[in-house]
Amino acid sequence: MVPVSSKNGQIIWTEVLKKALKAVRLGRQSLLAHYGRLQNVEIKEMAGLVSEADKESEKIISQYLKLIHPNWEFLGEEDSFMKGQESFPPSKSKGRWILDPLDGTTNYIHQFPIFCISLALEYEGLLQLAIIDAPLLNETYTAIRGQGAYLNGKKIQVSQTETLQDSLLATGFFADNKPALDEQLRVFSELVKECRGIRRAGAAAYDLCMVAKGSFDGFWEPNLKPWDVAAGQLLVEEAGGIVLNKMGEQHSPYDQYIMASNQVVSRLLMSKIKSQAN
Secondary structure, eight states, X not given: OOOXXXXXXXXXXXXXXXHHHHHHHHHHHHHHHHTTOOOOEEEETTTEEEEHHHHHHHHHHXXXXXXXXXXXXXXXXXXXXXXXXXXXXXXXXXXXXXXXXXXXXXHHHTTOSOOEEEEEEEETTEEEEEEEEEGGGTEEEEEETTSOEEETTEEEOOOOOOOSTTOEEEEOOOTTSHHHHHHHHHHHHHHHTTSSEEEOOSOHHHHHHXXXXXXXXXXXXXSOOHHHHHHHHHHHHHTTOEEEOTTSSBOOTTOSOEEEEOTTHHHHHHHHHHHTOO
16 A cells, blocks of 8 residues: 655645656556567557557556555546546546556557657646656656656756747647548648648657657647646646647647647647638
8 A cells, every 4th residue: 555645634746756656667567568569459449559558557557546545536548448438527536547558559569669658647626747658768757736847857848949930840640530630631731831840759648748848849639638638738837838729728638639839839839720720
């Protein structure tokens, strides 16, 4: 049992982070053990691929998280898919873990090294803690609300780029939703002519890490789920960036459209997105 530490009735978030990191590292061990050795790959309707690695990683991590606080809720990609969950009502408890046990499953299956575990804690309606771990890159990103964003213990911040012309952007595509794909292609076609380049790494959580550390100047993508973006949103915000939804309002993990960037490029990027919206 590794219960939450508190002082004078207040949760010690640094202690929660340490315990959550242990859960994520157990998931990392599982992913590395299965890497290049998969036996069972399935197609999830409207949700991409899933393997035994996704399922085992989620099981291991979720079991450890229950030891930290048994009354906090758990929202995981594989568990939600098995339940056919499409909507995500407000948490009934103070805390809710939000987990993607393997973001970038297609990359993982094809042994492309950009994949990660994404874990966030939503507490009293706010993102409070974030961990994104990229096993093959040996990169662990962490954030606690109000305490900054870090890569392997070193503080990071978003870029200082001020123009689209000088920006390296990132995005993703989901072919199963044709109207959203058509709109996304219009936005892409508009932006690719005006920025320095656009990358498509195939793992939204990791793309958000790249925004937080200043490698990418902006990222946008539709059709995402809470487990894709919750941890990355807090990382970007704690690194000094802005995360918005399609309406240009502050993003919630339960919004399906995300745009993340620095203070200046965010305005330019959002203007292009809105100009091509249906």
